[in-house]
Amino acid sequence: MAFTLPALPYAPAALEPSIDAMTMQIHHDKHHQAYVDNLNKAVAGTPNENKSLEELVAVAGTLPPAIRNNGGGHWNHSFFWLILAPNAGGKPTGKLAQSIDADFGSFDAFKEKFAAAATGRFGSGWAWLVEQDGKLLISSTPNQDNPLMDVAEVKGTPILGVDVWEHAYYLKYQNRRPEYLAAFWNVVNWQEVNKRYEASL
Numbered sequence: 001m002a003f004t005l006p007a008l009p010y011a012p013a014a015l016e017p018s019i020d021a022m023t024m025q026i027h028h029d030k031h032h033q034a035y036v037d038n039l040n041k042a043v044a045g046t047p048n049e050n051k052s053l054e055e056l057v058a059v060a061g062t063l064p065p066a067i068r069n070n071g072g073g074h075w076n077h078s079f080f081w082l083i084l085a086p087n088a089g090g091k092p093t094g095k096l097a098q099s100i101d102a103d104f105g106s107f108d109a110f111k112e113k114f115a116a117a118a119t120g121r122f123g124s125g126w127a128w129l130v131e132q133d134g135k136l137l138i139s140s141t142p143n144q145d146n147p148l149m150d151v152a153e154v155k156g157t158p159i160l161g162v163d164v165w166e167h168a169y170y171l172k173y174q175n176r177r178p179e180y181l182a183a184f185w186n187v188v189n190w191q192e193v194n195k196r197y198e199a200s201l
């Protein structure tokens with residue numbers, strides 16, 4: 001049972017102007033596809049072939065780098081497409097909004113801290129909002145690692161994440177990662193993030 005590329009849940013142009021269509025197309029059709037293909041190659045003919053993506057990611061540190069990197073790439077991008085949406089952005093609501101206020105002081109303070117983690121990640125990686133034992137934490141990971149991995153400094157359930165690899169923003173924003181991060185808030189699917197937060201508790 002080979003891993004497969006999930007379809008984008010909206011058209012590549014749907015997140016314009018925050019994230020441009022060409023970036024979405026190349027990011028999904030080429031980069032994500034490559035993680036899927038290389039993951040399939042890395043597990044072929046090994047006992048890892050029959051494991052789920054979640055099982056592989058949980059023990060990533062014990063696996064060959066090709067599985068850690070491409071398995072992480074597949075998990076992270078499958079997640080990323082879902083926590084973005086057209087006609088989204090705004091603010092979280094309900095229990096998540098209360099928890100963000102409780103754990104970070106305010107929504108604006110949270111956004112600032114999250115953007116700092118994303119801007120401060122040297123080179124390629126991700127920034128995350130993580131639920132850990134009922135508390136919300138912000139972290140960042142290098143390459144295609146994520147908070148579900150045994151190797152993560154901050155472990156927990158990722159409920160929001162942003163890809164800060166240059167391939168995620170270079171065509172439109174070139175080297176201006178902070179501008180990409182500012183636009184990211186316009187397309188966050190808080191409904192999905194909220195759902196994942198409640199499911200993680």
Ligand code: MN3
Pocket residue numbers: 027031077163165167168
């Ligand atoms: Mn990417």
